[in-house]
Amino acid sequence: MMTGSEFEHYTKYLLKELGYSNVKVTPSVGDQGIDVIAHKDGVKYGFQCKRWKKNVGNKAVQEVHAGIGFYSLDKGFVITNSNFTQRAEQLAEKLNVELWNRDKLIKLLEQVKRAEIAREKSS
Numbered sequence: 001m002m003t004g005s006e007f008e009h010y011t012k013y014l015l016k017e018l019g020y021s022n023v024k025v026t027p028s029v030g031d032q033g034i035d036v037i038a039h040k041d042g043v044k045y046g047f048q049c050k051r052w053k054k055n056v057g058n059k060a061v062q063e064v065h066a067g068i069g070f071y072s073l074d075k076g077f078v079i080t081n082s083n084f085t086q087r088a089e090q091l092a093e094k095l096n097v098e099l100w101n102r103d104k105l106i107k108l109l110e111q112v113k114r115a116e117i118a119r120e121k122s123s
Helices: 004-017 058-070 086-095 102-122
Strands: 021-025 036-040 043-050 075-080 097-100
Touching (some): 004 021, 004 043, 004 102, 043 058, 058 075, 058 086, 058 097, 075 102, 086 097, 097 102
Parallel strands (some): 075 097
16 A cells, blocks of 8 residues: 555664664665665665565666665665565576565564564563
8 A cells, every 4th residue: 555655664664673773765766776775783785665566577686786886885675565576586696685575574574563562561
């Protein structure tokens, strides 16, 4: 039900909840393939967010690969509410781009929810 922009901002929230810092959404125009930038343990990460009904292909992996250089990132990710094509998985492996599909996203959401419940119980 989210728009692409809402998914980017939700990714920002999710990353903050997962312990990333200096999390920011890049401008929607001219983002150079990276929608969200975040830091954790001295590492600078970039995320391309794809809220799609179909499987995400090579183009997203290529965009992240370009964005790594543009933003001087240490690591790049494509995160989606869907899945990835086999070709995207092959390219991502070659280019060292990490893919977070629907299953990974669900696990991260469950992790955040457990942390929220623990915080509520302790307060």
